[in-house]
Amino acid sequence: MANTDKRPLTLRDVSEASGVSEMTVSRVLRNRGDVSAATRDRVLEAAKKLGYVPNKIAGALASQRVNLVAVIIPSMSNMVFPEVMTGISHVLEETDLQPVVGVTDYSPEKEERVLYEMLSWRPSGVIIAGLEHSDAAQAMLQAAGIPVVEIMDVDGTPVDAMIGISHRRAGRVMAQEILKQGYRRIGFLGTKMPLDHRARKRFEGLTEALAKAGVEVADQEFYSGGSALAKGREMTEAMLARTPDLDFLYYSNDMIGAGGLLYLLEKGYDIPRQIGLAGFNGVELLQGLPRQLATMDACRADIGRMAAEVIVKLTEDPEAEVDRRIELTPRISHGDTLLRR
Secondary structure: OOOOOOOOOOHHHHHHHHOOOHHHHHHHHOOOOOOOHHHHHHHHHHHHHHOOOOOHHHHHHHHOOOOEEEEEEOOOOOOHHHHHHHHHHHHHOOOOOEEEEEEOOOOHHHHHHHHHHHHHOOOOEEEEEOOOOOHHHHHHHHHOOOOEEEEEEOOOOOOOEEEEEOHHHHHHHHHHHHHHOOOOOEEEEEEOOOOOHHHHHHHHHHHHHHHHOOOOEEEEEEEOOOOHHHHHHHHHHHHHHHOOOOOEEEEOOHHHHHHHHHHHHHOOOOOOOOOEEEOOEOOHHHHHOOOOOEEEEOOHHHHHHHHHHHHHHHHHOOOOOOOOEEEOOOOEEOOOOOOOO
16 A cells, blocks of 8 residues: 655545545544544554655645744753753653754854754744854844743843753852862863853853852863763873862863763772862763762753743743743762762
């Protein structure tokens, strides 16, 4: 019964295969109208055997929208964003909406291109990472006329709604805990700041809290590209060669922190007494390390879930009341690398 030529299947093909009218087929496939269970089953079985997929573009011409949610994120290789996608997918799978993903590689220019292409398909909503966009991207989001949820960050002003954590506050809280445990010679290792706004804000929060206590960051090291584990090892080695009296290393993410931890263990450092260290994100994959890295959970799955819930609510009712600013609170895990006095 499968279609053996290259001609696109139509409602007529399903109609002929199931023995009912095209109107009835249309009602079944759109889940509309009064159709008996037996007829519905026959139509769905015929469509499945044929491999028929409805032409959503044709249906979208009238509504000017397709049942897609554009999800625009910086990376799929970063452990953070698959968990965000899991939260989004768990909500959308209970609806007619489907996520379609675009990756920007932390590039404002690529974000513009991805956003332009996605909006040209007239999605029902946009979920996009971060609050910092180019002027062109900002203009497209503001003119889209659909729900827009910016995620991962609340340190700024959203186009429509935002859901995330305060990265400046996260940096301040970590600095306060580092100082509380008696560390004073602190190094920071992270991604290049122009590319990662959220890491920059954590660094700003860290340095602000340290400065209030009369402490400065003693050394800094930044990277872009390459394996995070390998970079963590390399940066840690380079920093300690330059500044051997450091007693704490704060990494902008857990992956480079894990690389640093492995290097320090290999070299026989007494962790966390001789030197402490912490990362950020709470990546579960790293729970198998010889020591548990101190970190802070970024609430990733919850952010994805809540963003999708806002999109669903506003697509069902554009006038619905929703919270336009949702801030989640991450918590510190001391692990085995941060003293707890």
